[in-house]
Amino acid sequence: MGVDDLQVLGPWTDPATFAALAGGKARGLYTLHNGGFRVPDWAVLGTDVFDRFLIETDTDVDLAALVVKVTSSDDLATALAAGAELRAAIVAAPLPPTVLELIGDAYDRLGVSAIAVRSSALVEDGLGHSYAGQFDSFLNVNGVDAVAGRVRDCWASAFSDRSIRYAFAHGQPRAAAIAVVLQRLIAARASGVMFTANPITGATDELVVSAVYGLGEGLVSGAVDADSVVVDKSTGTVLETTVGDKDRTYAPVGEQGYAVLEVEQQQRERTVLADAELAELVEWGRKLEADIGAPQDIEWAIDVDGLWLLQSRPITTAVGEGAARGAVLRGAGEVVADDEQRIWDNSNIIESFSGITSPLTYTTAADIYGRVYHGYAKSLRVPAEQLRQTDRWTPVLLGYFHGRVYYNLLHWYRMVGIAPGYPLNRKVLEAALGVDEPLPDEIAKTLRPYTFRTPLARLRSRGVTTVIYVRRVFGIDDMVERFMAEFYRVYDEYDALDYSTLTGEQAYAAYRKVDRDLVERWGSLLVLDAILLTCTGLMYLLTKLLLPKAPEWFLYAVVGPGADVESAEPARAMTELAQFVRTDPELVSLINSTPPEQIYDALGDHAELRGRVEAYIDRYGYRSLDELKLETPDLREDPASLFIMLRSAIGRVGEAAQHSRGAEADEYLDANLRGFRRRIYERLRGKVNRSAAHRERLRFCRTRAFGMVKRMIRVMGRDLVARGVIDEFGDVFSLTVQELRGCYEGADTAGLRELVAARKAQRARDAELVAPARFVTTGATFGRAELARQGWVPVADTPAATVGTVLPGTPSASGLVEGNAVVVDEPRDVAGGILVAYRTDPGWVAALPSASALVIERGSPLTHVAIVARELGVPTVVQVKDLTKKIRPGMRIRVDGTNGTVTVLSEGDLRNET
Missing domain, CATH: 3.30.1490.20 (ATP-grasp fold, A domain)
Known part of the structure; x- marks a missing residue:
């Protein structure tokens, strides 16, 4: 009608x-x-x-x-x-x-x-x-x-x-x-919404259901805290359940409108949906998405007659840009065939990006890795066609799972294959990365960085690359010096800026210029890593040939960057600062009894110490714990961590320093290797040591560069708060680097607040999970259920190691020490104890003077802190499996840095044999 x-x-x-x-x-x-x-x-x-x-x-x-x-x-x-x-x-x-x-x-x-x-x-x-x-x-x-x-x-x-x-x-x-x-109108007992793709992560293999009692008005208005359930789409497995504080319900009343009623306590504590109701809802969601061919946002209600669908619309944030956001929160965003595997290993990547890492840090690092390794291949004259092939895997050298950063391991083997000497270099790579499980030869041999149309084209290209590589081997010293001069020219220019007066736009312009200038120059310097891999591998082979009976500690002691390496300067400066404090009992009392965050302000009556502290900050203020994590404040922003390390160092001043094994290595060489063979050995040794020293210098430059970028991002973060784009300064780290750039390049910022809130909530849930050291995924669509089967599970109680337990690891710095374990997640108050950590980063160097020994669950003898520990004579064992699960704070343990073991002692079985 x-x-x-x-x-x-x-x-x-x-x-x-x-x-x-x-x-x-x-x-x-x-x-x-x-x-x-x-x-x-x-x-x-x-x-x-x-x-x-x-x-x-x-x-x-x-x-x-x-x-x-x-x-x-x-x-x-x-x-x-x-x-x-x-x-x-x-x-x-x-x-x-x-x-x-x-x-x-x-x-x-x-x-x-x-x-x-x-x-x-x-x-x-x-x-x-x-x-x-x-x-x-x-x-x-x-x-x-x-x-x-x-x-x-x-x-x-x-x-x-x-x-x-x-x-x-x-x-x-x-x-x-x-x-x-x-x-x-449905007189609903329960109602809510269902997304057939995760709108927070962009994961298309998950459904997300929100449910409240009564009408959906409470959910839409935000007045009622809904239950939230994440479900694996393919299996129906519930991956995550959050029970909301459902204190109110909306119900129809009278001729128009609705009433807000109180929910009984018993109902609040249980989930709105029964298992069968959830299963039926999930099945309907799967069918609807399949019929339409796109993820859907569905409103639903349940009354006495059962389940009803009230409306459905396309999800506008889970596909397209949302899928890219999903790559931020899980995986690497790589296009992978359904049967193709990827191996994820955190190895010593956790030295740089420990624990939960912000989206801004991860995406910045992934972006830089991709560009510098592209530049590395280009610097070795890889042909244009093959260079384009590297663009399929260099941007995804890293992956991101539940807030943790991982190596996309197979691609790192591909990267090693760019330079000559792959069979040898990949073995050294495994040692450098600290991987527990070397890749089987039958797989490693198939991992080529690129392919060629004909064997002749391959031979021609490899010949050019080899010639250039050999030239770089002999010319690396000059390359590094030229880079250092250019780096400090740029660094000094931008470090001198008054960041307190910069606008957000000015800070962004400076950030983009620095980013382009330094990344462009850094690519060619990555040949140093290849040279170090090659020379270290040759050193290992030569040692086995000329000194077949050399002890295990010898190879790590005979090579190194030298005691005067620049990156050890903060540790030495911290020791000098501690020596000054020890001369005045009043200063010792101030440092030891005042909360670290209050000490800087309390230095007003101690002019000389304040001057020394300010000089330290002026020289090393770009440093911080977790110094490559953009969200971690540096010493200029928060000097509290300086006083934590100073307090620990004070307790160690005056104690006998651990002697370096380098002298013992020389004695062993004098006794076992002479003449022409010794000259050959020393020639190669000198090349390895110089390369190691260059690498440490470049890593120090990287630390300075990240410190400079931190200052620029902090200006932008505060600007975005003033513009109303985000709610508080710290929210800037919940953005990706692409989203941050978009804030200054005209992109739509309307949804960033909600996105940040969702990511922060996800971060809290991620923090409750155990992060496995290594796991495997197949294809591009792996869900949380699959990850859980490989170790991504809530933190569970693990029995502590019993007396007499010997935990094997890898020797890194020799010496034998017994003492109390100080298990920490950041360098603090070790005060002569044995520092036990899951991982370390370069910022931990300043804490080494306070430790009698160092034991690390992850990492390798070639990581930054392990190298500096050897130079400072701190006995060190690395790669101790399940260390932080089995060793409890205060346990008495023996660290054997020569044989690479950690032994649990009884209370009365403590002696010191340093």
Whole structure:
């Protein structure tokens, strides 16, 4: 039945007419109904009804002209003013008889009293932008007069301030006409939303269900804390359940509206959905997504008759840009065949990025790794075609799982294959990375960085690369010196800036220039790592040939960057600072008894110490614990960590320093190797030592560069708070580097607040998981259930090691020490104890003077801290499996740095044999 040429729309309407007039929300209902899903009865007043209202309404205001003004003005203020005038006119104007009659017809079709009246604009629920929450909907509307009033309110909402601002902010069309859906109201026991892809991570193999008691108004408005369940889409396995504080429920009451009722305590503590209800909902979600062919945002409700789907729209944040965001939170964003495996190993990457690492740090590091290794291949004259092939794997050398950074291990073997000597270099790579499980030869041999059309092309390219590589081997000293001169030119320029006066735009411009300049130059210097791998491998072979009976500690003691390596300077400077403090009992008391965060302010009466501290910060202020993590403040921003390390160093001043094994290595050489063979050995030894020293210098430059970038990002973070893009300064680290750049390059920032909040909540959940040292994924779509099977499980109690337990590891610095274990996740208050850590980073160097020995669960003898520990004579064992799970704080242990063991002692079995 229709009125003139107007008609009520519904499932009976032909598709073309429906698509033209019904609007986005109604399109979703049409799809659900025709797909066989259980949907409450509904009918639609199309946009042609609104158009008839504009034409036939008796009013002094030209409604159609105002619509044009709202939708066509390029000036936001003009559009908002016209919108306000139009809304007032719509609400005040009487409805024409033809329109009233059609509303009555639509209402009668539903055959019930209580209905929901929902907006359905043409621009709503599109693939790009949903306009979610921009237009009005009303629940529990009873009677035709009330329905007519709510229809008019829905029309007016099309021209609300929020919808106009939304359209301007997103560069989208403003609503020119709006349809209205009338739908039977479900007296819901429970209701909520379901996303068939994770809108937080972008993971397409997960569904996310939110549920509340009663009507969904409490969930939509945010007034009720919903239950949230994450489900593996393929298996239906529940991956994560968060029980909300459901203290209120929304229920229909009276002729219109709803009431807010209190929920009994017993109901609050259990989940809204029973297992069977959740399973049915998940099954419907899977089917709907498969039918439509895209992830869906679905509203649902459950009443005494069972489950109903109320509406469905495309997810606008889980695909496209959301999928890229998902790569930030899981995996590497790499395109992988369904049967293709990837091996993830944290090895000594945790020296740089320990524990939970921010999205900004991870994406910055992944971006830099990709570009510098591309530059490395280019510097060795890899042909253009093969260089393009490297672009498939250099950007994904790292992966990101539950907030932790991993090596995408197979690609690192590919990277080693760029330079000559792959069979030898990959063995040294495994030692350098500290991997527990070397890759089988049958796999390692297949990992080529690129392929060639013909064998001749391959020979030609490898010949050119080899010649250039050999030249670099002999010219590396000059290369490093040229780089250092250029680096410090750039560094001194930007370190001298007054960052307190920079605007966000100025800081971003400086950041982009530094990023381009340094990354471009750094690529060619990565040949040093290849040279070090080659020379270390040759050193190992030569030692086995000429000194077959050499002890295990010998190879690590005979090579090294030298005691005067630049990166050990902070540790020596800290020792000197501690020696000065020890001369004054009052200063010792101040450092030992005052909270570290208060000491700097308390130095006002101690001018000389304050001057020395400021000199230390002036020289080493770019350093910090976890110094490559952008979110960690440096000493200039937070000097508290300086005093933590100073307190520990004070306790060690005056004790006998551990002697370095380097002298013993020379004695062993004098006794066992002479003449021509000794000269050959020393020639190669000198090359390895110089290369190691160069590498430490470059790592020190990297630390300085990250310190400089930290200062720039902190300016940008505070600027984004002032602009209202994020809520607080620390939120900048929850952005990816691409999102941060977008904030200064014109990208849409409207959804960043919500994205940051979701990532922070996810970070808290990730922190509760054990991170396995190594695991394997197959294909690109692996879910949390698969990860859990490989060790990503909540932290569980692990029995402590018993007396007499011997934990084997890798010897790194010789010596025998017994003492109390100090298990820490950052360098603090070791005070002569044995420092036990899961991992370390270069920032831990300043804590070494306070430790009698060092034991690290992860890492390798070639990591930064292990190298410096050898130079300082601190006995060290690395790669001790499950160390921090089995050794408890205060346990008495023996560290044998010569044989690489850690032994648990009884309370009375303590002696010192340093």
